[in-house]
Amino acid sequence: MSKGLPETRTDAAMSELVPEPRPKPAVPMKPIGINPNLLGYIGIDTIIEQMRKKTMKTGFDFNIMVVGQSGLGKSTLVNTLFKSQVSRKASSWNREEKIPKTVEIKAIGHVIEEGGVKMKLTVIDTPGFGDQINNENCWEPIEKYINEQYEKFLKEEVNIARKKRIPDTRVHCCLYFISPTGHSLRPLDLEFMKHLSKVVNIIPVIAKADTMTLEEKSEFKQRVRKELEVNGIEFYPQKEFDEDLEDKTENDKIRESMPFAVVGSDKEYQVNGKRVLGRKTPWGIIEVENLNHCEFALLRDFVIRTHLQDLKEVTHNIHYETYRAKRLNDNGGLPPGEGLLGTVLPPVPATPCPTAE
Amino acid sequence: MEEQGLKQNEELRNLSLSGHVGFDSLPDQLVNKSTSQGFCFNILCVGETGIGKSTLMDTLFNTKFESDPATHNEPGVRLKARSYELQESNVRLKLTIVDTVGFGDQINKDDSYKPIVEYIDAQFEAYLQEELKIKRSLFNYHDTRIHACLYFIAPTGHSLKSLDLVTMKKLDSKVNIIPIIAKADTIAKNELHKFKSKIMSELVSNGVQIYQFPTDEETVAEINATMSVHLPFAVVGSTEEVKIGNKMAKARQYPWGVVQVENENHCDFVKLREMLIRVNMEDLREQTHTRHYELYRRCKLEEMGFKDTDPDSKPFSLQETYEAKRNEFLGELQKKEEEMRQMFVMRVKEKEAELKEAEKELHEKFDLLKRTHQEEKKKVEDKKKELEEEVNNFQKKKAAAQLLQSQAQQSGAQQTKKDKDKKNASFT
Numbered sequence: 001m002s003k004g005l006p007e008t009r010t011d012a013a014m015s016e017l018v019p020e021p022r023p024k025p026a027v028p029m030k031p032i033g034i035n036p037n038l039l040g041y042i043g044i045d046t047i048i049e050q051m052r053k054k055t056m057k058t059g060f061d062f063n064i065m066v067v068g069q070s071g072l073g074k075s076t077l078v079n080t081l082f083k084s085q086v087s088r089k090a091s092s093w094n095r096e097e098k099i100p101k102t103v104e105i106k107a108i109g110h111v112i113e114e115g116g117v118k119m120k121l122t123v124i125d126t127p128g129f130g131d132q133i134n135n136e137n138c139w140e141p142i143e144k145y146i147n148e149q150y151e152k153f154l155k156e157e158v159n160i161a162r163k164k165r166i167p168d169t170r171v172h173c174c175l176y177f178i179s180p181t182g183h184s185l186r187p188l189d190l191e192f193m194k195h196l197s198k199v200v201n202i203i204p205v206i207a208k209a210d211t212m213t214l215e216e217k218s219e220f221k222q223r224v225r226k227e228l229e230v231n232g233i234e235f236y237p238q239k240e241f242d243e244d245l246e247d248k249t250e251n252d253k254i255r256e257s258m259p260f261a262v263v264g265s266d267k268e269y270q271v272n273g274k275r276v277l278g279r280k281t282p283w284g285i286i287e288v289e290n291l292n293h294c295e296f297a298l299l300r301d302f303v304i305r306t307h308l309q310d311l312k313e314v315t316h317n318i319h320y321e322t323y324r325a326k327r328l329n330d331n332g333g334l335p336p337g338e339g340l341l342g343t344v345l346p347p348v349p350a351t352p353c354p355t356a357e
Numbered sequence: 358m359e360e361q362g363l364k365q366n367e368e369l370r371n372l373s374l375s376g377h378v379g380f381d382s383l384p385d386q387l388v389n390k391s392t393s394q395g396f397c398f399n400i401l402c403v404g405e406t407g408i409g410k411s412t413l414m415d416t417l418f419n420t421k422f423e424s425d426p427a428t429h430n431e432p433g434v435r436l437k438a439r440s441y442e443l444q445e446s447n448v449r450l451k452l453t454i455v456d457t458v459g460f461g462d463q464i465n466k467d468d469s470y471k472p473i474v475e476y477i478d479a480q481f482e483a484y485l486q487e488e489l490k491i492k493r494s495l496f497n498y499h500d501t502r503i504h505a506c507l508y509f510i511a512p513t514g515h516s517l518k519s520l521d522l523v524t525m526k527k528l529d530s531k532v533n534i535i536p537i538i539a540k541a542d543t544i545a546k547n548e549l550h551k552f553k554s555k556i557m558s559e560l561v562s563n564g565v566q567i568y569q570f571p572t573d574e575e576t577v578a579e580i581n582a583t584m585s586v587h588l589p590f591a592v593v594g595s596t597e598e599v600k601i602g603n604k605m606a607k608a609r610q611y612p613w614g615v616v617q618v619e620n621e622n623h624c625d626f627v628k629l630r631e632m633l634i635r636v637n638m639e640d641l642r643e644q645t646h647t648r649h650y651e652l653y654r655r656c657k658l659e660e661m662g663f664k665d666t667d668p669d670s671k672p673f674s675l676q677e678t679y680e681a682k683r684n685e686f687l688g689e690l691q692k693k694e695e696e697m698r699q700m701f702v703m704r705v706k707e708k709e710a711e712l713k714e715a716e717k718e719l720h721e722k723f724d725l726l727k728r729t730h731q732e733e734k735k736k737v738e739d740k741k742k743e744l745e746e747e748v749n750n751f752q753k754k755k756a757a758a759q760l761l762q763s764q765a766q767q768s769g770a771q772q773t774k775k776d777k778d779k780k781n782a783s784f785t
Contacts, residue, residue, distance in 0.1 A: 050636070056384050082374070084372040085372065111370070112371075116381065301379070304382075
């Protein structure tokens, strides 16, 4: 059997070549050696390997949205997360390009591969969010976009002749960038998260965390968490979706350390003989992947290495289902929980109706 | 390689990573989720009674599934499903084995395939119903759809029976069929080869689509290709262990030798196990879901009148058609309701009329009776009067008679006195 866990590299983000793809496991071997116990081996556990092979062949989709006022470092962070230029940075804009008048939604897709795993990554940028003088309802275009993706998927699913693999453009994760004021959340932040935490997985991050000292950071985080709780905003991982005790303890730990205070960078510097991603300042080099300096590594591990699949599943099993149920309800006026084919009793009053079956 | 999701459009470009990101753990994340939930696998065994289905299942899964051997007296084919939970390392498998009881026993086997087809369809239907629900929970739905159908061919050595061909033809678009030759220890090696080729050519000439082991992925392509050559697998099942050399092995002991189940020279059991479980279990499940189930769903929905509208129409085609149907249905219901109401009203009227009639009759009867009663009464009264008159008359007559009598007596007495006097006078 192939190795179960991914190799844990040290945090040195060396500019190595794309690591060699994991050696493709051979067809699982029959038990070697004569051992009366092994005569009982059926081979059911090979299904794991079979499934892994299949999923590697089909590849994965992942759609991540970044929301926040301009200049908070969204594009840089995304580039740092995925170690490639997935996002065009604002600084590459023409000087003449104005900040958009309304919130725009820009989705850019790339294919990245690692260890034999192909991922179609789509980064959805929201330039113009929170940049106007009057920002009322600026979350609406974003909400609309998210719902449109659900709608697209639903339409495909409802078709008679369905595609073998429905293209998934639904937003799996929304990184919301909080400005590091050190005080508390802004009304815009609260409004946005209140509206959108119900339709998408929101992960709040504190941007440009290198402007805060350690004490300021932890105080700020506590205040933010408190405010979110008071306002009834459930960010990912949502408490209500913890499946079992194991999940709960693991997620509780994560929730306690959220929102992650991150610093992004795509420049490398030499520190102690190693090349690290960082920001150079007169008073020192801030290492992005150093847990003492900022929590970028936590965010990366959380989003990519442990909870990527879960993000997709919560989106599919919960947010999408909620949308679908609401949509079908509005459209057909059917009471929830009843089936479509043949077993629905339309609301005819009084006289007994024959069932349609 | 499946490129659908990864097709390059004008926006997509391949990026190279400048460091280790870590999403190569994705397959592991996915697999871990599935492992915690457990897997479902459902096998349907179709074959005559006594052909060795239960024994083979026991042998394949190294356990003794409880079941009593069936009799040959079943009036029809019925399906018996049994579920088990098996665990190996950290993998939990919910295994369901469906047996066809009574298959091939009847004198008239025309309808033998029907219960099987119905069962398979019923499982698809259940899944479809769940999928169409408004509030659904597909991610923890216990999947009962049949992933593999092992068709047991009797080891005649000649060819397929017509029942086999008919049944397989009915099943091939609904389930992954894997034909196997049962009780293969009754066929000699040289005959076996001929038998196998005869079977395969019959299947091809009759257009029966059996399950094709997938050859698109490099690691399994080779083994699948080599195994396909040996189809249909000639298997021998046994749960008894016989000592061979210095180890125990599953085998069947005959006076003339021992047939070892796991010896590839003796039978193809190992190949079947390899193909069914160790290499293609996931593919079987996937084919069931993406091919057979989709086909069923498509046919079912089209049957119900749903059609895909063209892609730029806004609302759901399904929902619209459903609305239309619902209104139609409602209209029909209302019509029926009206009819029923009218009929009810009519009946009520009739009943009322009847009742009125009856009432009238009763009244009349009553009147009649009254009249009769009065008449009788009058008659009686008249008679009474008559009687009284008569009595009066009688009394009068009696009084008169008495008077007369007394008069007569008096005069008689006088007369007799006279007579006596006369007599006495005469005597003197």
